[in-house]
Amino acid sequence: MKIDSRMKEIRINFVDFWPDLIKNNNYLFNLLSENYNVTIDAVNPDLIFYSCFGYVHLKYNCKRIFYTGENLRPNFSGCDFAFSFDFNAKKNHYRLPLYLFYIDDHKMIDKLKNLKSKEEYTAIWSKKSKFCCMVVSNPKAIKRINFFNNLSKIKKVDSGGAVLNNVGGRVKDKMEFINDYKFVISFENESQIGYTSEKILEPIFRDCIPIYWGNKLVDQDFNPARFINYHDFNSEKELIQKLIEIDQNLDLGVDIISQPVFAKNKEDWFVERKTILLKIDSVLKSNKKPIAQTFKGKSYLFKIKLKSAVKRFKRILQC
DSSP states (O other): OOOOTTSEEEEEEEESOOTTOOTTSSHHHHHHTTTEEEEEOSSSOSEEEEOSSOSGGGGOOSEEEEEOOSSOOOOTTSOSEEEESOOOOOTTEEEOOHHHHHHHHTTOHHHHHSOOOHHHHHHHHHHOOEEEEEOOOOTTOHHHHHHHHHHHTTSOEEEOSSSSOOSSSOOSOHHHHHTTEEEEEEEOSSOOTTOOOGGGHHHHHTTOEEEEESOTTGGGTBOGGGSEEGGGSSOHHHHHHHHHHHHTOHHHHHHHHTSOSBOTTOOOHHHHHHHHHHHHHHHHHOOSOOGGGSHHHHHHHHHHHHHHHHHHHHHHHHO
């Protein structure tokens, strides 16, 4: 991207995110780069984005924007603004589910929006030689594990992740692995209104059919005709019967994978990006003192430090 020399300079940093976040190539960095000449500055940033995987953000007194891709809600005592999965109408919050990050990171919006011909989808579906798979690493997602076991009693389901692996070891490339399958078990780790991760998108990107469980309002984001929604069935038996029916009927499978990806009333991807950029702009341009420098922010800092000290004390007692 060619930077316009007239663009305003802005120094930012990302802290307490997941380990593989690329600071200078992610949804938020790329978004800001459309309006600003953005520099990563870990020492003296104008703004930090922080997530829920640590407390490095506490050392910064500049403006803070919280982002979470996890199923938890922001603590507004510590941030000037927050992005999360939640449908909440607070002035200092906007919904930005994790799947939006994923679309941007993988440059998949063109593929998701530009549909192929019926003939092309028929050729793709005809080549899918395997029934169903999953690739997961969380052993505590009991709903997903139980469904895997129940479906496996009817027809073989391959597991390429760390959990219930039955393909001779963890697969190196998840997206390549799922490519040959008609269905992918796409359960969230937890069910929470609004909480939609990348799990539903990965199979769609590979022209598979996601079997989704999690956000009961997922149809506000994704076209309900493009995936199988666990919540739409009265029982797992009924759902499994539907899967078998689709598996045995070429036309049914082709009809599903050829559907538009996003919900009919879903805000356009580019309009949504513009709205989110305006939200960040409002934080940067606000004359309000950063929350970290207010009594509320200092109280947040004290509570976090106290909580950390209590945890350390408990560990000492257990020794």
